[in-house]
Amino acid sequence: MDSIQFVLNGKPVSAPCHAGDLLADVLREIFCLTGTKEGCGKGECGACTVILNGQAVNSCLILMSQVQGSSVMTIEGEADGGGLSGLQKAFVEEGAVQCGYCTPGMIMSGRALLESRQDLTEEDIREAIAGNLCRCTGYSKIVRAIGRAAKERKEGDRK
Secondary structure, eight states: OEEEEEEETTEEEEEEEOTTSBHHHHHHHTSOOTTSOOSSSSSSSOTTEEEETTEEEEGGGOBGGGTTTOEEEOGGGTSBTTBOOHHHHHHHHTTOOTTSSSHHHHHHHHHHHHHHOSSOOHHHHHHHTTTOOOSSOOSHHHHHHHHHHHHHHHHHHHO
């Protein structure tokens, strides 16, 4: 058993686990952060997407040895002071939540995109969520929600 040190949702943590354990499992089983879903276990569905050092990654493919000294953000870290973040509000307001299973991963992919650039096109958004599968929708509402959050963030920066 190892002790992997990293920052989780802005707080330093130590995870008693094996270096070969998967990040998705550690998040759910050790830290009880169940917003990260495991859909396929192969990195193909995006339900387990988290942000690792600023990049959206499939946590079902990340070994804990890769997390040592890193920063991880899950959907639980997205909340803004206990309330919904602007991105989460946009998902609700655009009706982009559907059944909700893919929503945390979609939001994490959207967050990574919003943090990486300011001016977004629909193509940028569609490319950023290309690794996230949703069986409930045609993605239009999700794309609109991320676009809305980007627009509102940009307008807020001007104030």
